[in-house]
Every structure is written in C-alpha cells, then in structure tokens.
Amino acid sequence: MKKRYWTLVVVLIVLSSCKTTEKDAITFVGELFAKNVIGLQGNILKQIEKPEYSWYISTSQSGEWKELPGIWTNEIVLLTSYVGNFIKCEITYIEPKSDKRIGVSVISSQAVEYKGNPNTDWFKDAGFGIMVHYLKEAIIPEGGAEEWNRTVDSFNVDRFARQVNEAGAGYVMFTLGQNSGYYCSPNKAFDRALGIGPGELCSKRDLPKDLINALNKYKIPLILYLPSNPPINNKNVSEKLRYAFQKDSATSQFNQPILENMIEEWSLRYGEGVKGWWFDGLYSWNDIRSTRMDMSLKHNISTHSLAAKSGNKKSIVTYNSGFGKIHGNTPYDDYTSGEKSTIDEYPLSRWAEDGVQWFLFTYLGEKWGGHGQQFITDSLVNKAVNIVNNKGVLCLEVVTNAKGEILPGHFDQIKAVGSNLRELR
Template identity: 80%
Template sequence: MKNNFWILAFGLIMLSSCKKPEKYNVSLVGDLYAKNIVGLPLDFPNGKENLEYSWYMASAPSGDWSELQGIWTDEIVLLTSYVGNYIKCDISYNEQGSDKKKRVSVVSSQPVEYKGNANTDWFQDAGFGIMVHYLKEAIVPDGGAEEWNKIVDGFNVDKFASQVNEAGARYVMFTLGQNSGYYCAPNKAFDKAIGIGAGELCSERDLPKDLIKALNKYNIPLILYLPSNPPINNKHVSEKLKYAFKKDSATSQFNQPILENMIKEWSLRYADGVKGWWFDGLYAWNDIRSTRMNMSLRHNISTHTLAAKSGNKKSIVTYNSGFGKIHGNTPYDDYTSGEKATIDEYPSGRWAEDGVQWFLFTYLGEKWGGHGQQFSTDSLVNKAEIIVNNKGVLCLEVVTDATGEIIPGHFDQIKAVGEKLRK
C-alpha cells in the first residue's frame, strides 16, 4: 500500500508564564488507519529536554478528551477501539537550559479509520509457511557456549532456503531462543543485563541475518519467535533478571524493559528483513498476560509491541494465548497466534476479528519437535487447501537436523502441500 503522510493540526499551550506562546510546526506522521503506527517526526526534539508524551482520543476535535492510559512514547499503535475518534498527543518539555515547562498539543485532522489491516496482506497472500524450533536444548542439550556456537556456525542457510523454496512454503518462522538462555544471534542488551561476554549465551554468528539473506533470494519472508518472558531454565539468567527459575510467571518492571531492549536491538538490526513476530506464553493462567495488559504500568503491551515494530513499522505481531479456539489475544495482535495440537478448525473468512488475520499453527510430528507424522499426507493437503482457499494462513512446524536440513518425512509432506496450493 502506498504510504500516506498525514499532516495534523496543532495547538500550543504554555505551562510557563510567558506573554506570547511560541509557535512550532509540529505534525504527526503516519496513516490514520487502525493497526498502523503514527508518531512525531524524528527532528522534533531540537533544543528540547525532558520530553513527555500523553495520548488522548475524542469523538470530535472539540470534544471531551479521554486519556489513553499507558501510552507514554512518541509513537502509538492505532487500535481498532480508536476507530471513529480523533487522536491527540500532548508533548511537554523544557527548552534547553530552562526549567519552565511547555506543552504542544497535536490533534489529528480526521478520525481513525478501519480498513482491515494492510500490513497482513503479504501474509494472507503467502497462505502457507513453516516453522523451525532451532533451540540448544533440542539440538545440543549438553555442553555450553563452545558447543552452541559450533552448532549455530554449522547451520547451512543456503541449503535450508533452497528446501523451503522447493517445498513451496512462502514464509518461515524461526526461533531466536526460548527457555535455555541461549540465542542464535548476538544481543548486547542481553549480555549487559546478564553480565556476560559476547558468545557466551548469544551465538557469535548472527543466524537470522544470514537466514534473511538466503531467503531473500526466493522472496521468502522471515518471522521471528520469542517467548513473552525471560528464559526460565537458566538459573544464572533468572537470578540476574530477577525472574522465577523454572516457573512461568509475570514479568516485572525490572525485567520487562530488558526484554524490550533486547527485542528492539534485534528489530532495528534486521529492519524490514523481518516481517513479523510470534510471541509465546502470553497466557492468562501464568499472570503474564494480565501484567502485560496492565496499562497503569510504564512497560506494558504497547511498549512491547513498539519495540518489536521499531525496525519495521509494518511488521506484524501476535501474542500466544495457548491451545484453544482461534481468536485474538490482545488488541495489539495483527494475526491470531493460532496454536493448535492439530488442524480441527477452519476460517469462515480472512479476519478472525477486525484487523486480525486468521492463522493456524501446528506441528507435523506427533508433538512439538516430534520426528513422526500426525497427519496422512492426503489429509494434510486437503486441510491446508481448505484453510488457504478460505483466506486463512497455515503454519506447520518441521524438524531439521543440526545443519538445518528438513528431515525427509516432513519435507515430503510440506512439498505435497506446496504443490497442491501452487495449482
């Protein structure tokens, strides 16, 4: 979709006792459609200090403004609940060297509109992709940094990308890491928080970066997988991040900013090379969801989402609610998390709810990471065809060996699916 830049009306209110208000040509940038991001231009803070942002919505520019709690950043994700409302941002600041507070109020020139979610167009067009759990605990459970780096170095991205293309899968979801504390990409924010050197837990090789390059040859997008919480199976990491060891539990205002810094570092590095994020474990039963959705906290679902989208504002995100009927889990979802033990549900259309692409995610094996096959090939092909023909998106977890080669049984099945969908 062509990117439109909306110039929005503004007013200025002085919080100091100056005689005349100063004038600033301040405007917001972005499309006024639900599920998009709008924000202030990068050059706004010239000579200004201690910037603070508050966001509001109202049914009319002269109406009663209600504050959007928990949104304190210079950007905002426009939710479907904002549709039909005008958006206002109050920016308070000090001029350099002054202790007098000033405020600029920026009001949208028109209300937020709903036009589906164009950011998911490529995803719906793709229809079918695969996922790989490339994790230390699954591939090299014994040993430490030396063994992990050796394994990551041995992943053949060109062979993997060639297999994906041959199979007809049109996107890949890939794990950065999960519960062991080991990641397949460098991350300075994580190393600093844990107090370790490069290569000790985060691999020295940047595997996602190499994957992006290899997959781009075939125009195959990449989605990255991460849990919504810190690793739970590494005692040292749990202690440093002040998080419960071997127990899923709510994040805190100590470790949540660290998670966001990690995600933002990766997002900025990969930019539009990463088209989406799948965040695991935002469950109700472990209090992670309720804490992340608590908008009285400074770090919340909005700051988490903006961190993920910092490198690519058009990237799509979802937060996993766990097994169950396919549905949106948060107002920030661009697509359903769709975790299922099998394929037993089908879309009636593209949207699971307004702006949320219907998506189902299951495993080919007898369990997550299983080498067997839960589906007969004919049954799998038929199920995939129904989903894609009804404008849903399907993701099948496959198992690879340490070098990234998809095991034969799984490769044969996804190839059969790809061949059918190409026809």
C-alpha cells in the first residue's frame, strides 16, 4: 500500500509560554505540491473545542507572512499561486483549565512545488469517458416519490457497467440530481434541511454506491455531477432553502452550508470510489461565481471544494463556466469544465493552464439529453483521436432509458470511439 501522507512541519508556540511535547505537537499531513490538499493532525487538536485557523504564505520561513483570506478550516487546497511559498497555519483556542488564549503556529519545512497536477494523471490516461443525465425530469417528469424510487430501483448497474466496459470508456460521469429536487441517492443533510423523511426526494436506493461496485469490476472510475446551487424547479425546496424559485441566482450563507453538508456526506460515504466532481452553473452572469469567489464570506469556493474532497483528498473538481472557449474557471479547478455544443476545439498541450487538465464535454444527440446523433461516426472518431493524442480528455453524453440501457445509436458511436482509441495504446 502506498503511503499517502508525509510530515512537513516546524512547530512554534506563540501567545503563550506553554511548552509543547512531541505528544502534543501539531503537524501538517499531505504533500506540498499545487492542487493537493494538506491538513493538520495532532493529539492536542482532539482536546480543543472550537479552534480557529488562519493560513499564511511567505517566500521564506522567517519572512513576512501574507494571510490567505477566506481559509478558516483545518485543511487547505494548495493553489498554483502558492508555488514557491512556505505555508503557515495559526491555530488559536481557549485553554479549558486556565481560560488563556493559546496560539500555535505550524510552518512547512519546504515551499509548495509545482508538479503539474498528479491527481489528474488517471484522468489524462483514461482519455475518453461518457456522461449520463439520470434525472427525474428527463426520465419520469410525472409522478412523485413512489415513481422516482421505482425508477431508480430499475437501473441495472451490472448491465450498464458491461456496456461501458465494452465501449472502452475510461470513466463515467453520473448525475446525483439537478433542478427537480430529486436525487438518486439518500442524503440525511438534505432531508434534515427540508424536514422530510427518507425516500421523499432522495431515493431509498443508493444508486451511485451500486454503480461504484459494478464499475470497479472493470476498474472504471466514477465522477459525480451536481449543480453549484440548490434545485430551482421545486417550490417547496426553494422555500425551505431560501433560494430563488425557477431562477439561477447566488447562494447565501444560509443555503451554501447546506449544500456543503450534502456534498460532504456523499463524499465521505463514497470515499475513494468517487474520483471527481463536475459542478455545474458557476456562471458570472447569475452572480453564483462572484458570490462563491467572495473570500470575505465564511462559506466560499474553498469550503465547497474541501467538502467535495473530504472523502478522497485526491479527487478532482471543476466548476462550469458555461459554453465558450475551454479555460479554467476558478483557481480551484483541477480540470476545465469544457462544456461545448460540439467538438470544435483541440488541446495544444495537456494543460489548459498550470495544473488544469484540458477537458471537453459535449453531447452525442442533437442537444443535451437528445436521442438523435449530431456526429457522423467517422468524424467523431477522428475528433476523439485528435483530442486524446494531444493529451486532452473527452466526455460524451449518452442517453439511457430508466433501466440504464444506452440508446443503440449512442452505444454504437462510443464503441467506435473506444475501439479506435484502444488501437493507439
């Protein structure tokens, strides 16, 4: 088994004359390269109530420290802008016995390095994968909880996994839910926020868990899809989460923590079974992006990203900027969101920008969720080969029925793509 973490630490005590023992020492865990997550560990942390964290960077261990705004958690995503800098975390807390305010500083023993983004290596090697919009509004727009649970129960994960493997797809992206308020997996945080019971909006079956198990037989990774905002087409959900009904708009400090709790619950449950996240709708025009990027707010792009990475520190995330030229949307992106209405762009290299894997995402049909075919198969194959040969990653949306059977025309096309890419390797 590979060792995941290694220690990088200098411990200093400030604001107090207390001495630190090896038993009480607080250390960093995680590798110091950009796009990676590092955190804190130490026995003393388990004994502290309500510690406060502040993070800083400096070009030297003894230099002038610059505080990083909006980072208040015990973990941090190392951004490419931190490269060449040392990292410091200050932990302050009230000592229970004396009521003294204690401060401890932890400083990295080396500066943050740039290594590209090793967390995306598997993604680049996969080259080509498929995406499924498995949504209530698309599959059974009529009916309620009973109909939704029956539909989710009907999805044959083993047959779906066999089809994916036969097609040669290197990964699957799958929706947890979108705008209806219905999800294909249980989530206690969501139920609690709405005051509803299990199975009313979240399915009783944990479909992603079953998908993970089925896909693991073929070593095919899973990426999960979610919007960056609460569901907009369910009036009751909008009211309970204090969010605009039928309108994309910025999240608030009331509903953003709920979203993060939902994401964290799923991430912790699935652990390393989920290799990535694709967050939709982080657009500039609807103020979602500007609000999420406001680091003066307690819940922001950092806390959102850490919630997604809570179960798997190596998982990759992206935030969709919408249609347009392929580019990174936030400093926290591990890969481009890549939403396109067709394939009209190709990578010049693996990286769209430092640490951000080049990725294009489009649909096989005449539109998202379309049953037709927008590509001539030979042309599609050539486009896919061009992308993968230049170290980009391609994702093609396919349509399935309720049972998870890929439409024959779409299945034939992804088999053609997969077959030709296999011949290149």
